[in-house]
Amino acid sequence: MRGVVMHAPGDVRVEDLPEPTLQQPTDAIIRLAAACICGSDLWPYRGADTITEPKPMGHEYVGVVEQVGADVTEIKVGDFVVGSFFASDNTCEICRAGYQTSCLHRDFPGPSQAQLMRVPLADGTLVATPGVPDDDLIPSLLAASDVLGTGWFGAVAAEAGPGKTVAVVGDGAVGLMAVLAAKELGAERIIAMSRHADRQALARELGATDIVTERGEAGVARVKELTDGLGAHSVVEAVGTQESMLQAIGATRPGGHVGFVGVLHDVAIAGDDIFMTHVHVHGGPAPVRRFLPDLIDRIWQRRIDPGKVFDLTLPLEQAAEGYVAMDQRTATKVLLQP
Amino acid sequence: MRGVVMHAPGDVRVEDLPEPTLQQPTDAIIRLAAACICGSDLWPYRGADTITEPKPMGHEYVGVVEQVGADVTEIKVGDFVVGSFFASDNTCEICRAGYQTSCLHRDFPGPSQAQLMRVPLADGTLVATPGVPDDDLIPSLLAASDVLGTGWFGAVAAEAGPGKTVAVVGDGAVGLMAVLAAKELGAERIIAMSRHADRQALARELGATDIVTERGEAGVARVKELTDGLGAHSVVEAVGTQESMLQAIGATRPGGHVGFVGVLHDVAIAGDDIFMTHVHVHGGPAPVRRFLPDLIDRIWQRRIDPGKVFDLTLPLEQAAEGYVAMDQRTATKVLLQP
Incomplete structure (x- = not known):
């Protein structure tokens, strides 16, 4: 064969x-x-x-x-x-x-x-x-x-659901599927973080209500602006780098949930990043x-x-x-x- | 004054x-x-x-x-x-x-x-x-x-409850209170990790069903032995060091929950420690x-x-x-x- x-x-x-x-x-x-x-x-x-x-x-x-x-x-x-x-x-x-x-x-x-x-x-x-x-x-x-199953797990791990604002870090196939999942799970507002016009368009088609083009700290600041300074309730991390993980944690409000499904490469989370932020962190191979x-x-x-x-x-x-x-x-x- | x-x-x-x-x-x-x-x-x-x-x-x-x-x-x-x-x-x-x-x-x-x-x-x-x-x-x-409120939060963050096996890393006041909390929250089995006879006795009085004296990898191995090789459903981390955090993550079964309330000092969690283990991690100032x-x-x-x-x-x-x-x-x- x-x-x-x-x-x-x-x-x-x-x-x-x-x-x-x-x-x-x-x-x-x-x-x-x-x-x-x-x-x-x-x-x-x-x-x-x-x-x-x-x-x-x-x-x-x-x-x-x-x-x-x-x-x-x-x-x-x-x-x-x-x-x-x-x-x-x-x-x-x-x-x-x-x-x-x-x-x-x-x-x-x-x-x-x-x-x-x-x-x-x-x-x-x-x-x-x-x-x-x-x-x-x-x-x-x-x-x-x-990709759908993985994006879905990311959204579930981030506890996307009715009344929630969900942000998705990463506009690859998994990130886009997480947008679809958040929509299906009833999220009120879905922020897709994407720099690519074609992927932004597909994200909107799949349910994204807002697009954030900034990355890193600027991306975090933009998500906070969109959420009364609090951050999203739920953030799906669908990239797997140090920068994207910190972006996901930073964009989550205290008590909120990070669902991470990007295969982590050389990522280390400092204690302070999860201790003082009060985020929940869950993920892995979907x-x-x-x-x-x-x-x-x-x-x-x-x-x-x-x-x-x-x-x-x-x-x-x-x-x-x-x-x-x-x-x-x-x-x-x-x-x-x- | x-x-x-x-x-x-x-x-x-x-x-x-x-x-x-x-x-x-x-x-x-x-x-x-x-x-x-x-x-x-x-x-x-x-x-x-x-x-x-x-x-x-x-x-x-x-x-x-x-x-x-x-x-x-x-x-x-x-x-x-x-x-x-x-x-x-x-x-x-x-x-x-x-x-x-x-x-x-x-x-x-x-x-x-x-x-x-x-x-x-x-x-x-x-x-x-x-x-x-x-x-x-x-x-x-x-x-x-x-200490009670903090131990209680640790147990809640670890999702201690009926039918669950809960392990507690740390036998200081907060760890002991986490034992009490796990008991009050209905945990079926409570494993206190302690090396000190007086604290072991108090842990038992507060609800611990098992005592593990080993630490680090040996402690993890012992918790797994006690749980059909799976690890505990819920683990409370009440110390705040790198060793205790890894001990807590290692002692948790896939899909289980780590509640950490020890003030983290120079702790860094490698991506693989939370990606492949499928644990939930949540904590911070209670x-x-x-x-x-x-x-x-x-x-x-x-x-x-x-x-x-x-x-x-x-x-x-x-x-x-x-x-x-x-x-x-x-x-x-x-x-x-x-």
């Missing part, structure tokens, strides 16, 4: 790879209907994460189940399924508390930028859609696999599985259209072009068709 | 000081019934906080109102009152959200290790008891002023005022006896001995009688 392999920063190739096989009786093999490139794939692409050997890429996926192991009972061959970037049993105490990305038996699915992929713990990891989706729903279901049934339902009912976040669709064979587009910010999120 | 002044690390004296006077129409002057020495007073006493000029000490207090300013309407002369270490208007949006220690108009009462003290924003800051308390209730009401009416009621009904935390009572004139006793850990908490 064909699949995407990163050989070095900036060097992404589509190659012949061995087809995945069932390794455990709890595995499933799925044929990808769509996959995509993640903002986090840009960390190694830009050299910020080290690549020690050729690395097959991808962790977002929707597709049709082709094979299941002997112990798989819920998921059936032929099901159209959505999964997330960690496999989880969905039965351990941590999963039942809603933290499937910290499952006691968590494992890695994928790679998904390919024609076929292996998913461990299939019954716990995969959620079947009510039927075969119309083609126009596939981008939205694929978004649920990661337990997308917690939200998948609800997200699939919202998509299936056509109440939300998170697929809008994909602004470039390419055949899998042209994946390298997709990496360039995301790296150069000419695309926010690239969908790959296997 | 007589009052305690710290001149340098280890140098505490009781001296003649000018009597406080009303400075704002929202002030009150109270005559102290009791004051005490705080664990945080040991930071400057031990040289960890700099002292640039002689510093009158004390921020915990109960007493009788002697004078009120023209704009004080709720608090009356003759009321027996309890207050906390920040003055707050209790009407601003931040106060109404329960974060009176981040009140938009917050101010500093005190100093309280004296015969008289000034309390700004008296109507918002002070809570009157239902009547003149019996003498035996005074230590408990004084505890409510800080908004004691939020809890005071409830705490006073529990004390007045004799449902709780937090005054047990005072294991040495001295006349104000002997305050220096009290500092020595707390510094050398021969006393957990010292009550001063003006």
Whole structure:
């Protein structure tokens, strides 16, 4: 089969790879209907994460189940399924508390930028859609696999809800999905922090009521101006740098909540930044599985259209072009068709 | 009047000081019934906080109102009152959200290790008891002023409650009060982390079901052993050092809550410590005022006896001995009688 392999920063190739096989009786093999490139794939692409050997890429996926192991009972061959970037049993105490990305038996699915992929713990990891989706729903279901689920967790971790002012730091796909999530969760006012006109427009379309273009301390000051000097009740951090984390904490009012979902890179939070500010801080790898049934339902009912976040669709064979587009910010999120 | 002044690390004296006077129409002057020495007073006493000029000490207090300013309407002369270490208007949006220690108009009462003290924003800051308390209730009401309110906030921030396993890092007065709070809030299991036999005994008396004597990584490992390898649901951090903060985070299960109330000294939290662990982190200067009416009621009904935390009572004139006793850990908490 064909699949995407990163050989070095900036060097992404589509190659012949061995087809995945069932390794455990709890595995499933799925044929990808769509996959995509993640903002986090840009960390190694830009050299910020080290690549020690050729690395097959991808962790977002929707597709049709082709094979299941002997112990798989819920998921059936032929099901159209959505999964997330960690496999989880969905039965351990941590999963039942809603933290499937910290499952006691968590494992890695994928790679998904390919024609076929292996998913461990299939019954716990995969959620079947009510039927075969119309083609126009596939981008939205694929978004649920990661960026929507992650943005949603960020908004939930920030306790977005009715009567709340929510600010979102970061206008990448996850930040934009956090705007959508805040809107769905009933937030009264949603401040998107973005410098890019196209992303500002999409943020407004998804529910943002205000745009702040400033960053860092100036961004914090602007959010405070918009909130009677208090700061937002809820702030989603969707970048993962020291500056963005401090921007998120600074933009939150005392007693407010920071939900952070950007993969943190070289971030250290000084005690005073969280002691005297009285903010709540919660985040990490989003337990997308917690939200998948609800997200699939919202998509299936056509109440939300998170697929809008994909602004470039390419055949899998042209994946390298997709990496360039995301790296150069000419695309926010690239969908790959296997 | 007589009052305690710290001149340098280890140098505490009781001296003649000018009597406080009303400075704002929202002030009150109270005559102290009791004051005490705080664990945080040991930071400057031990040289960890700099002292640039002689510093009158004390921020915990109960007493009788002697004078009120023209704009004080709720608090009356003759009321027996309890207050906390920040003055707050209790009407601003931040106060109404329960974060009176981040009140938009917050101010500093005190100093309280004296015969008289000034309390700004008296109507918002002070809570009157239902009547003149019996003498035996005074230590408990004084505890409510800080250590009980702070331990209580730690337990609330850690979301202690029914069905939860709560661990408490730190066996000082605040840690012990967090044990009491966890018990009152309905926690199923309470693990006190303590190396001192007398404090272990008091922790058990206040509600601890388990004692862990190990610290750091060994302490974390022991808490995990006691919790099926998962960690506690709720951990209260009541020390304020890098080691204790990491111990608290490490002892918390994924999705669990760290409530930190130790005044942080040179603490920095690495991104990975909160990203991959999935813990919630919340704390800061305890908004004691939020809890005071409830705490006073529990004390007045004799449902709780937090005054047990005072294991040495001295006349104000002997305050220096009290500092020595707390510094050398021969006393957990010292009550001063003006």
